[in-house]
Amino acid sequence: MHEAAKKTFRYVASFLLIVTLNFALPRLMPGDPVKNLIGEDVYVSEAVMEELRTEMGLNRPLYEQFTAYIGDLLRFDLGYSYHLHSPVAEILRERIVWTLLFVGVSVLLGAALGTLFGAYAGWKPETKANRLACCGFIALSCTPPYFLALLFLEIFAFKLGLFPFKGFYDVPTPGSIAHHMFLPVTVMALFSASRNFLIMRGSVIQEKGQLYALYARAKGLYDISILFRHVIKNASLPIITLLALDFGFLFSGALFTEIVFSLNGMGTLIYDAIIGKDYPVLQGSFLVVALAVLLANMLADLAYAIADPRVRRPA
Amino acid sequence: MKNEIKQPIRQRLKKGLKQGLRQEPKRGLKQGMIFTVLILMLVANVLPAGAAGSGDAGESFPMSKAELSDAIILYMKVLYLGEEGELPEAEFLAGAATAYLEQATESDGSVLKIATPSVIKSASFIGDSSLGVFAHLSNPPLMKMDAEGHLVGQLAESYEVSENNTQWTFYIRDNLYWSDGEKVTPEDVDFSIRYYGKETPWARWINDTLESSTVSEADNSVTFKFNKPYTRINLEFATYNILPAHVWESIESPMEYVNEGPYVGCGPYYLELIDLNAGKLVFEKNPYWKGKAPAFGNVEVHYYSNVDVATLSLEKGDVDTYYKYAGSYPYPNIEQLEKAGNFEFLEKTNIGLVFLAPNLKKAPLSDLEFREALSYAINYEELVRLETLGYGDVPNRGFVPPPMEAFKETEKLEYNPEKARTTLEKAGYTDSNGNGILEGKDGKDIELEILIRTDYARTGELLKEYLEEVGLATELRTVNTETWFTLKDSYAYDLTVTRSTPWGMLMHASWGSGYFDSRRTGQGVMHNVDDPEFLELCDEILATTDPAELETCAYELQDYYAEELPVIPLYWNNVVTPFNREFEGWYADPLYGIYNLENFVNVHEV
Numbered sequence: 001m002h003e004a005a006k007k008t009f010r011y012v013a014s015f016l017l018i019v020t021l022n023f024a025l026p027r028l029m030p031g032d033p034v035k036n037l038i039g040e041d042v043y044v045s046e047a048v049m050e051e052l053r054t055e056m057g058l059n060r061p062l063y064e065q066f067t068a069y070i071g072d073l074l075r076f077d078l079g080y081s082y083h084l085h086s087p088v089a090e091i092l093r094e095r096i097v098w099t100l101l102f103v104g105v106s107v108l109l110g111a112a113l114g115t116l117f118g119a120y121a122g123w124k125p126e127t128k129a130n131r132l133a134c135c136g137f138i139a140l141s142c143t144p145p146y147f148l149a150l151l152f153l154e155i156f157a158f159k160l161g162l163f164p165f166k167g168f169y170d171v172p173t174p175g176s177i178a179h180h181m182f183l184p185v186t187v188m189a190l191f192s193a194s195r196n197f198l199i200m201r202g203s204v205i206q207e208k209g210q211l212y213a214l215y216a217r218a219k220g221l222y223d224i225s226i227l228f229r230h231v232i233k234n235a236s237l238p239i240i241t242l243l244a245l246d247f248g249f250l251f252s253g254a255l256f257t258e259i260v261f262s263l264n265g266m267g268t269l270i271y272d273a274i275i276g277k278d279y280p281v282l283q284g285s286f287l288v289v290a291l292a293v294l295l296a297n298m299l300a301d302l303a304y305a306i307a308d309p310r311v312r313r314p315a
Numbered sequence: 316m317k318n319e320i321k322q323p324i325r326q327r328l329k330k331g332l333k334q335g336l337r338q339e340p341k342r343g344l345k346q347g348m349i350f351t352v353l354i355l356m357l358v359a360n361v362l363p364a365g366a367a368g369s370g371d372a373g374e375s376f377p378m379s380k381a382e383l384s385d386a387i388i389l390y391m392k393v394l395y396l397g398e399e400g401e402l403p404e405a406e407f408l409a410g411a412a413t414a415y416l417e418q419a420t421e422s423d424g425s426v427l428k429i430a431t432p433s434v435i436k437s438a439s440f441i442g443d444s445s446l447g448v449f450a451h452l453s454n455p456p457l458m459k460m461d462a463e464g465h466l467v468g469q470l471a472e473s474y475e476v477s478e479n480n481t482q483w484t485f486y487i488r489d490n491l492y493w494s495d496g497e498k499v500t501p502e503d504v505d506f507s508i509r510y511y512g513k514e515t516p517w518a519r520w521i522n523d524t525l526e527s528s529t530v531s532e533a534d535n536s537v538t539f540k541f542n543k544p545y546t547r548i549n550l551e552f553a554t555y556n557i558l559p560a561h562v563w564e565s566i567e568s569p570m571e572y573v574n575e576g577p578y579v580g581c582g583p584y585y586l587e588l589i590d591l592n593a594g595k596l597v598f599e600k601n602p603y604w605k606g607k608a609p610a611f612g613n614v615e616v617h618y619y620s621n622v623d624v625a626t627l628s629l630e631k632g633d634v635d636t637y638y639k640y641a642g643s644y645p646y647p648n649i650e651q652l653e654k655a656g657n658f659e660f661l662e663k664t665n666i667g668l669v670f671l672a673p674n675l676k677k678a679p680l681s682d683l684e685f686r687e688a689l690s691y692a693i694n695y696e697e698l699v700r701l702e703t704l705g706y707g708d709v710p711n712r713g714f715v716p717p718p719m720e721a722f723k724e725t726e727k728l729e730y731n732p733e734k735a736r737t738t739l740e741k742a743g744y745t746d747s748n749g750n751g752i753l754e755g756k757d758g759k760d761i762e763l764e765i766l767i768r769t770d771y772a773r774t775g776e777l778l779k780e781y782l783e784e785v786g787l788a789t790e791l792r793t794v795n796t797e798t799w800f801t802l803k804d805s806y807a808y809d810l811t812v813t814r815s816t817p818w819g820m821l822m823h824a825s826w827g828s829g830y831f832d833s834r835r836t837g838q839g840v841m842h843n844v845d846d847p848e849f850l851e852l853c854d855e856i857l858a859t860t861d862p863a864e865l866e867t868c869a870y871e872l873q874d875y876y877a878e879e880l881p882v883i884p885l886y887w888n889n890v891v892t893p894f895n896r897e898f899e900g901w902y903a904d905p906l907y908g909i910y911n912l913e914n915f916v917n918v919h920e921v
Contacts, residue, residue, distance in 0.1 A: 031797030038517060039444065040839030043822065043829070048519045085439040086573050098592065150623065158627045165628045166619055167594040262434075262594045262620040272436060 007301070011294055018290040023069050026274075026282040033058065033277035037082050056082065069283065078287070079280030083272070088284035091269065096251060096288070098168055099265040102181055103254055106188030107246045113189065114196020115232075115239055121197065122204025122235070123227050134201065140194035146256035149187045153260060156183055166262035184261045188254055192246060199242060203235035210234075233307055240307065244300030248293035252285075427611040427898070427918065429910075430625045430634040432642075434618045435596065438589040440578055441515060441569040446589070447556065448640050449616050451907065452598055452915055453494075453580030454556035457485055457504060458549050460906040464666075464720040466549045469912065470499065470557055470581070476860050480544035481526075485552070486536045492603035493559045494577075494585035501530040501537035506560035508539065508552070514569050518555065546860045550821055553906065557581065583609045583916050594618050610919035623648075629893065630655050636894040636901075638910050641667050641816040643890045646704040658893040665890045666719050666905045667816045668710065669702070669774065671883040672830075672841045676806050679755050680763075684742035686880040691735035692785045693778065695728050695886060702774060703888045710884035713873035715826050717887075718905045721869035725877040728884070735785045746786055753786040762788045766808035768799045774812050774885065800838050812885070813839070817906050824856035826872050831881055844881045897921055 034052045038044055053059045057068060072079060078088035117137075121130040140148070157163045163183045169176040207213065208231055216226045255267030266285065273281035305311045433445040440446060459469040468474060471485040491499035505528050512521030526542045539548070559579045566572050577599075578586040583606060584598035598614040617634055619625035626648040628634050637644045643665070644652075652658050673680035673689070680686060695709040710716070713725030739745075744753045744761065752760040763782065767775035772793055779789045794802065802808055815830055819839060823829030829837075832853050833845035844850075852875060856868045876882065892909050894901055900917040903909050 029797070030795070030801065035800065035838050038838070040816075040819075040837065042517045043835060043837050043840075044516055044519060045523075046836070048516055051519075052516050080571075081437075083442075084437040085442040085571050086437065150621075153624060154627065158631055161631070165624050165631075165633065166617070168592040170593055172592070259620045260624060262618070262624065264591050264594075268620065 011298065014294060015290070018294075019070070019073065019287070020066075022283045022286040022290070023066055025286070026277070026279045027062070029274070029277065031277050033082055033279060036277045073287075078284035081273075081281045082278045083276045084278070084281065088280045091281065092266075092284055092288055095264065095266050095269050098263070099251065099267075101168075101177075102184050102257075102263065102265070103188065103250050105181075106185050106254075107192055107243070107250060109185070109189035110192025111196055111239070111243055111246070114193035115200050115236070117193070118197035118200025119204050119227060119232055119235065122201040123208060123223070123231070125201070125205060133197070137194040137197040140190055141198060143191075144256075145187065145191050145254070146260060148191065149184070149257050149260040152183050152187050168263060180261075184254075184257050184263060188257055196239060196242060199238050200235060203238050204231055207231045207235045237304065237307060240300055240303045244296040244303075247299075248296035249289065251292045252289045425611050425920075426613040426615055427636075427915075428615045428617060428634040430629050430637045431616060431618050432620075432622045432625050432639055434594075434620055435589060435591065438573045438575050438591060439570065440572065440574070440586075441511075442571075442573075445618075445640075446596075448907065448910065449596055450556050450578075450580075450586060451582075451910065452584050452614065452912065453578060453582045453586040453601075454558060455582045455912055456553050456555050456557060458553040459911060460553060460904045462902050462904055464718055464905045466553060469553075470504070471552075474549060476546075476548070480546050480858070480860055481542070482538060482540045483545070483548045484536050484538040486534060489535055490605040491581050492601070492605065493579050493581050494601045494603060495559075495562075495579050496603055497559065497561060497579075499557070499581045500560075501532075501535055503560045504557055505530050505537045505539075506564065507558045508555065510558065510563060510569065511555050544858060546857055547825070549860075550825075554818070582912060583607075584614055587613075607916045609916045611915075614915060626652070629658075632657065632895070635898060636909065637892060638908060640907065640910070641665070641818075643706065643888065644893050646706050646891070649704075649706070649891060649893070652893050657896055659896050661892040661894065661901050661903055661909065662706070662889050663892075663903045663905075663908075664708065664716050664718050665817070665888050666716050666820045667814060668714075668716055668887050669771070669812065669814045669885045670714070671778065671885055672811050672813060672843060673881070673883070674806055674809055674811075675843050675845075675881060677809060678757075679744065679761060680809055682742065683879060684738060685744065686883070688735045688738035688742065688744075688785070689782070689787075690728055690880055690883050691731045691738065692781050692787070693728070693883065693885065694730045694781055696730065698774065698777060699886045701777070702886055706891055707886045707888040710887045712877035712880065714876040714882055714884050715820070715869075715873050719820065719826065721826075721866045723870045723873040725873055732781075732785050739785065751786060752788045760788060762790060763809040764790050764792055766799065766802055766811040767791055767793045768796055768813070769793060771812040771814075778810070778812070803841065804836075806843070811841075813841070815839075821906070824853035824868075824872075826856075826869050827876075827882075828853050828856070828872060841882075846879070846881070849875055849879075849881070 033056065034049050037052065038049070050059070057065060060068070069079075076089070078092070080087055081091060084091055114137075117133060121133055124130055125134070153165065157165050164170065164180050167180055169180050204227070208226075213226055213231055216230050221229070251266055252270060254265065255271055257263070258265045258267040266288075269281065270285045272278070273285065431445075433448070435443055435446050435449075437443045437446075440450065455469050457469060457471045458466050458474075461467050468485075468488075470487060470491060472488045474483060474485045476483050485501075485504065487499065487501050487504060493499060508521060509525070509528065511518035512523075512525060524541045524543060524545065526540045528540065529538045530536070531538070541548075559581070562579050563569065575590065576586050576588045576597075580586055580601060583601055583604045585601050586596065587599040588595075588597040590597070594617060596616040596618075598616075600609065600612060616638075617628070619628065622645055625634075625637065626645060629637055630652055644660075649660070653660075671689075671693070673686055675681050690712070699705065699707045699709060709727055711725045711727050713723055715722055739753060743756055746753050747758075748754070750760070752762075755761045765775055765778055775791045775793065779791055782789045792802075792808070799811075803811060803813075815827055816839075819829060820827050823832060823835060828849075829835060830840045831842070831844040832840075832850065833842045834850070835842050849872075852868060852872050856865060856872070859865055859868070890903065890908055892901070892903060894909075897920055898918050899921050900919055901909055901914055902911075904911050
């Protein structure tokens with residue numbers, strides 16, 4: 001109970017720190033949101049600029065802006081976007097759904113494929129197929145996602161004409177969405193799978209040399225049972241950490257993939273907000289990402305406790 | 316009964332699986348993996364096919380109009396006149412007629428597709444700047460620029476201005492209708508202009524200076540009276556999209572009004588849909604358009620976050636042309652598109668350009684002779700070759716590119732490092748201590764700081780090389796855009812590289828003056844010239860609407876640029892626009908390039 005209280009306190013403190021940083025970080029960036037909103041070649045008088053600054057609440061002292069921000073947060077109001085002309089909560093809701101669709105599916109697919117192939121490659125590392133798979137996944141993990149995405153687009157959309165170049169859909173039907181999502185999901189899943197593969201492979205190689213694995217073999221268990229009943233459970237601990245990280249940053253989108261496939265996701269939202277000094281969008285997005293990271297960490301803690309009895313045991 | 320049948324199967328499967336796992340564990344695992352890969356491959360192949368549609372639903376009868384007529388005439392002759400011949404089956408004729416009608420409908424439903432890297436970020440008709448440009452098609456502004464750069468009426472048939480330049484009257488065309496059937500009235504124009512003035516920050520000047528406006532039903536005109544002379548209203552009104560008052564007057568906060576469409580428009584097309592997730596805008600024919608009928612049923616603007624993907628899409632034939640405000644099709648991709656063989660190219664010198672701005676408040680850049688020497692030190696031809704890949708020209712000293720109205724042919728800039736060295740020496744900049752670096756009039760080594768935005772990193776490197784070649788030590792300071800704004804506004808630089816846009820060249824007293832007049836502010840402007848002669852010229856331009864007087868002033872301004880070199884243009888670049896060979900009739904205007912109303916009614920299939 002004491003441990004749980006300590007953990008809760010830690011999470012609450014982290015959350016408060018995050019909220020403060022969310023407010024401070026955008027304001028530490030160089031540049032003026034009002035000038036940015038007006039644009040480079042548009043002339044407006046200083047009076048109009050001041051009027052805009054007042055409308056956006058940027059003329060108030062920082063502490064007043066901060067208290068207003070906290071007050072709005074307590075009312076679940078994330079503010080209003082300077083550039084997108086909509087409430088931030090509404091923008092986030094829409095973007096998150098699409099981001100979850102392609103990043104979420106990719107992370108799950110990547111985790112499943114990476115874990116499965118990685119476990120097998122770690123169990124039989126000496127076979128030709130596994131050596132080849134290992135080389136392939138190392139190459140994939142070293143490839144910048146941006147390049148991989150462009151390469152896939154060039155081959156499958158341009159040369160073979162199998163997939164479209166951009167967007168979540170052409171017409172909003174499940175078939176069109178699946179057709180448009182196939183390439184970005186494949187690229188991201190491959191990338192995610194490569195990391196999971198390499199970690200799982202290393203972890204299984206380490207675990208299979210442990211005494212319990214030897215004991216299981218001596219007991220007469222088949223290879224497959226040793227791997228899936230005993231080894232994989234212990235070997236999956238680093239994968240849980242990686243998955244928690246991946247899920248935590250799920251809401252931050254996948255900027256490069258979104259840019260290549262012209263997807264309207266969280267990655268481009270945050271990028272555009274940074275370029276446009278759109279403080280409310282940045283604050284809202286960072287908050288969602290931070291909450292997701294906290295939640296994923298909590299879930300990882302729970303999953304660790306399930307997978308590893310030593311974590312459950314009091315120190 | 317169901318369970319009875321299923322049970323043995325389940326048991327067999329379970330048993331088989333257990334046996335398989337026990338007896339052949341390695342094979343089972345391998346099979347599982349192969350199965351997973353096969354499933355993925357299946358999904359990869361089935362999904363695109365599913366999404367592509369079910370294919371041909373029935374037999375098709377491809378038949379031209381003439382063939383169909385011949386078949387019907389033959390049918391009638393055989394049937395009614397008793398002529399000899401094989402009677403075509405009635406079913407065949409009905410099928411052919413249907414197919415012909417379908418073809419006719421399809422051709423009416425033909426789509427002109429435009430690729431652009433200008434991403435629409437919000438479905439806010441008034442608030443999104445890229446959308447504002449594309450909406451010229453559905454809600455054209457009062458004025459437009461023709462191919463020669465002259466301002467002519469668009470929704471306005473004609474216009475006149477009072478002698479003291481405070482009163483502007485626009486006579487609206489009589490044959491304009493909104494896509495909901497309502498007539499376009501002068502009230503709509505009056506409403507739109509006032510609405511922008513009240514609701515948008517960048518048009519607040521209207522609110523501040525518009526004294527009154529009157530509408531005349533008799534001559535279908537609207538008159539705006541300003542509280543001070545305004546001579547560039549015809550240009551300003553080439554950018555504000557005209558809105559239907561009967562729709563927008565009920566919208567209280569237009570900037571916050573986000574709607575995917577349709578939007579009522581009065582152009583040849585109206586904006587039917589803004590689909591941010593599909594990355595496209597769909598324009599449909601305005602059924603009440605009384606002007607020349609456009610050749611396409613729809614116009615679609617497809618935007619891409621990545622310019623390389625946009626070019627691939629064009630090369631593949633998914634789109635018919637490419638458009639970017641103030642920008643060209645990427646030069647490195649032109650050759651590949653030429654090889655594809657399906658595209659023609661429209662090439663026009665951009666009225667925006669890249670230039671080197673000296674800090675005129677600081678020595679030695681405040682010295683005209685030093686600037687003169689600097690202008691000889693730059694290898695313009697190499698810049699044109701490397702930065703525009705040959706799609707550009709060495710600029711004139713007069714700064715203004717040829718497509719601008721009242722362009723004056725001034726002397727071409729010349730690369731002559733020897734002349735640069737001689738000029739510097741004559742002006743008193745010598746290397747007395749022999750360290751290879753010229754000294755300023757204060758006796759210290761000249762070290763110039765070139766402030767560069769990341770966009771012009773390579774240009775900066777080249778400039779550094781050129782200046783060092785004539786004995787000027789230089790240091791490059793590459794900064795992000797925001798820092799550049801701050802440093803530029805505080806004159807914390809010796810030289811800086813930046814660019815002008817078409818609108819930027821036209822703003823203020825036009826001919827690029829808006830960038831240099833020290834009385835102006837703004838993120839992109841240099842405000843580095845406070846010479847009374849220059850300011851007076853700007854004021855003269857701002858005080859007249861007389862074309863002859865304007866032309867004289869424009870010539871004087873270009874002479875000023877050429878003589879005083881307050882700015883050194885680095886290269887004039889061309890806007891290259893590829894378009895599908897199947898269409899013809901394109902032209903580009905200096906302000907909005909190919910995105911003009913004329914193209915959308917004139918372009919047709921070859």
